[in-house]
Amino acid sequence: MQNNTFSTLFVGQNLIKLSAVDSTNNFLKRMLSNSEPLPEGTVIMADNQFEGRGQQESRWHAEPGKNLTFSILLRPAFLAIADQFLLNMAVSNALYIAVKDLVGEGLTVKWPNDLYFNDNKIGGMLIENIISGSSIRACIVGIGLNVNQAHFKDGLEGIAGSLWQILHRDVNLIELLAQICSQIEAAYLKLKAGTAAGLRETYLNHLYQYNVMAAYRQNGEIIEGKIVDVSEKGLLSMETRIGLQTYNFKEIEFIKTHKK
Secondary structure (H helix, E strand, C coil): CECCCCCCCCCCCEEEEEEEECCHHHHHHHHHHCCCCCCCCCEEEEEEECCEECHHHCEECCCCCCCEEEEEEECCCCCEHHHCHHHHHHHHHHHHHHHHHHHCCCEEEECCCEEEECCEEEEEEEEEEEEECCEEEEEEEEEEECCCCCCCCCCCECCECCHHHHHCCCCCHHHHHHHHHHHHHHHHHHHHHCCCCCHHHHHHHCECCECCEEEEEECCEEEEEEEEEECCCCCEEEEECCEEEEECCCCCEECCCCCC
């Protein structure tokens, strides 16, 4: 479905809305595997995503019709495979900016790609790359954002959060999607033009628990550490009692602090 309400050059100009799907990432991958001629910037949006995924097959739960669950097709052939985390940082920063305009202080990006308000997760991102030879042929950016959901099922209360819980009002989903697409497009074009200076510094400035001593779980043991850096390859560096340690995805687990 062609969409002309977004003030973007290409991200969101081809918007496909679905009532229900297993996951918007999977749907977009199926379209690509069928060689459908999709323009860059195509957005797949679903009212109900019943098998949403996060990093390393984590599940993403969202109440139908209340939240944003969507995927964006990008074609970053200009980006080396080894530099793919740069796109992760660019999209994380863009999502942060779009939501910060609504909620103000308290918003952070949790490494590698979750969106937090205080200590509650309100959004997440899953980027899946389709590699061809030595380049990225296509990139699917899947985003889930809790928007108008007021309550979460047992086990998620106090862990998940939403914009409604922060603002105590509903947010127009399409208007918010348009703002997110605009910010992602701007960040993506800067990356493509090679003018994304300060990308990592901006990501660090928004980072959850950056330069703060906190408890983490590593190999089943509780450790204390302070996040001091995230490399352009996406590796997390932390100062611990045994010195500087570096972690890849899922090698370190954040522990909920339950602040009052």
